[in-house]
Amino acid sequence: MKKLIGLALLAWGLWAPVAVAEVEEGGVVDVFAVLQKDKVDPGQPFKSTPLLRGPNCSLNLAQLLTAVKSHYHRDRDEVVYLIRGHGLLVMAGKEYEVRPGHAYLVPKGTIHSFVNLGPDAAVVLSVFSPPFDGRDRIFVED
Numbered sequence: 567m568k569k570l571i572g573l574a575l576l577a578w579g580l581w582a583p584v585a586v587a588e589v590e591e592g593g594v595v596d597v598f599a600v601l602q603k604d605k606v607d608p609g610q611p612f613k614s615t616p617l618l619r620g621p622n623c624s625l626n627l628a629q630l631l632t633a634v635k636s637h638y639h640r641d642r643d644e645v646v647y648l649i650r651g652h653g654l655l656v657m658a659g660k661e662y663e664v665r666p667g668h669a670y671l672v673p674k675g676t677i678h679s680f681v682n683l684g685p686d687a688a689v690v691l692s693v694f695s696p697p698f699d700g701r702d703r704i705f706v707e708d
Contacts, residue, residue, distance in 0.1 A: 593618070597627060597649075597691065606631055606687050616698075617691075624697035629687040636679040637705045642694045644672040651688030654681040677706055 595617045606613040606629035618625040630653070652665040657678040664670065672678050682688040692698075 595625075600627060601629075601689065605629070614692075619697050622697070623693055623695040626692045626694070626698060628690045628692055630680060630682050630690070631687050633681040634679055635705055636677050636708050637703050638677045639672070639674050639694070639702045640704060641674060641702050642696060642698060643674050645693040646670050646672065647691045647693075649689045649691060651682060651684040651686060653683050653688045655679075656681075679708075 597617065600615060600617065604613075604615050604627075608631070611630070611632040612634055613629045615627045615629075616624065617627055630651075636656070647669045648664050648666050650666055652663065655662045655664050655670060655678065657670065657672060658676050662670070663683075680688070
């Protein structure tokens with residue numbers, strides 16, 4: 567079943583290959599420059615671009631045109647900071663309207679989703695600890 571879900575996600579472009587910012591561990595990345603060069607495709611509801619990676623955490627840039635369905639991370643905590651747009655975060659059954667400047671912590675194992683409420687892509691920075699491997703996103707039925 568997990569393989570079928572993974573194949574479906576690949577078909578939808580949720581885990582499509584993305585350009586990775588070439589930054590050495592401990593380096594600096596210009597998030598807005600990456601955002602200008604690596605925009606989400608209008609036919610793709612979600613795009614995640616790895617930015618930085620260290621031994622204990624990673625930083626990803628995510629662009630959300632529509633929504634990210636309910637899911638959890640089995641082995642990782644996630645801290646999310648909203649840069650642009652606004653949306654509805656549902657976390658552990660509670661709803662939060664989030665806007666630029668809002669940050670939230672998603673402890674590992676916590677079911678969460680995000681619905682973009684604006685006309686343009688919502689843009690967030692996500693810090694994962696331990697580093698995100700692209701596989702620890704387990705979708706659940708709403």
